[in-house]
Amino acid sequence: MLNLVRNENMKIYKKVQTWVMIGLLVIIQLLMALVIRDTEFTWIHFAEISSYLTSIITIYAIVLASSIVASEFSNGTIKLLLIRPVNRSKILTSKYIAILLYIAFLMLLNIVSSIIIGFLFFEKSTANSEISFISVLQNYGFTSIELIMTITFSFMISSIFRSNVLAIILSFMIHFFSYIVVDILVLKDYELGKYFLYSNTDLRQYLNGNEPVFEGMSLGFSIGVLVVYFVLFIFISQYVFKKRDVSV
């Protein structure tokens, strides 16, 4: 299994786009730092602002998760991959782990570089800062939960549709429309909306003083819904991938 994950890592890190993404995050942070220099900002303020760059990471995670299986079909490499003495489910699992590792790396990179750039450009003392570093990390934590669900969903799309482009477009559309769907469901006060995945992905709705999007939702309820969706996505991915006749 370790070797399979190493293989997937090699395929991720030998691609130019991977390093473009890494470079992009750092460059955006530098640009932001240059623009908001000479303000009253402390490094924590900067780290807090930088945490919103996770939305870029989310977009990239969708692209990567929806292409990691589909691209093997598009390029025909799936044939030489699946004729090895390794069960298909192991191959799929290794791909999933490799994506999670890479996205975790991007998140970590975003945090670390925002702290370093924060220290270089902004006030080092945190005396007059009203936000704590813990709350910044908390923000990353909540985002990670949304990210994992998004990745798992895109990954499922990737193993269902063999076309790379189709998988990416579909994942994007579903991802972005889902938030609109949540708004519509809330507006119509449609009660079943609380079972909708994207009504539950943002657990910040249970933080002190916040109201959940639907009445009757609790933290336990949302975690339950997320787990059910997660297991379902993984099961469908594995089932489809295992049963598929490779005819590319």
Place this chain on the structure above:
Amino acid sequence: MTQSTVLEVMNVTKKLNNKTIIDQVSFSVNRGEIYGFLGPNGAGKTTTIRMIVGLMSINEGDIIINGTSISKNFEKAMHSIGAIVENPEMYKYLTGYQNLIHYARMIPGISNARIDEVTELVGLKDRIHDKVKRYSLGMRQRLGIAQALLHKPSILILDEPTNGLDPAGIRELRDYLRTLANEGTSTLVSSHLLSEMELMCDRVAIIKEGRIIDVKTLKEYSNDQQNTVVFEVDQPEKALQLIKQHYKDYDIQLSENGFALRLNREEVPSINMILVKEGILVYSIHSTSKSLEDQFLEITN
């Protein structure tokens, strides 16, 4: 199943959308044998091969590789197989070497020395650290062979391996498969090109519309038939009458400057002698043996 059987395909059936693509196909490949899989495009060659290498599921029947059923123990069965299915598509953004490392990691016990060995074997030593996107089709084929041989499989499965190879490359491949066969590695090779199969294989199975309609060793193909022998003479009419007296049951065809009939090799000198005795001038005698191609077309049509 005997000890010397490496691959056994048993009553394999494949259905797609209620249509039977492969119908009760059975055949077996012996150790050290080069086995040809011949048929027109769309006959089911590639589908059969995809079932053998586990890319497609089997609806009925089973495939046994070195005594292990692929439906019962896929991982063990696949240890004995090395394959290229159609074009050897590799990761183009990786080097040849990185591609080989990738495949080597998927099978326990392949050393770096073995990777170097197969690289040397297929003659890619100088270019192995170049990216695959800079390789020619021929080089990609070689890299394909290299990845198939990494784990020293008992049987190589090559689907249309000569596509995109130049004549020198085809010859090289043929010699190489023969060397492997002498060392005990079997090969199952599919093609729609008969002339190639004739030069490459020990035995050939002919597949048509999802069924195996004939399996023959290539020696049988050339020996079990009489040849048509053409005699070129100065007086065809007279010669024809003469031969008809001696060979009453034969079907003799008259042509502009001679005649032709089907007979065994030993009869040729006797006929020549009759003609010469009667003063008929014989300019040439040649036999036209049916090529595998003619026989193939005869069987499939």
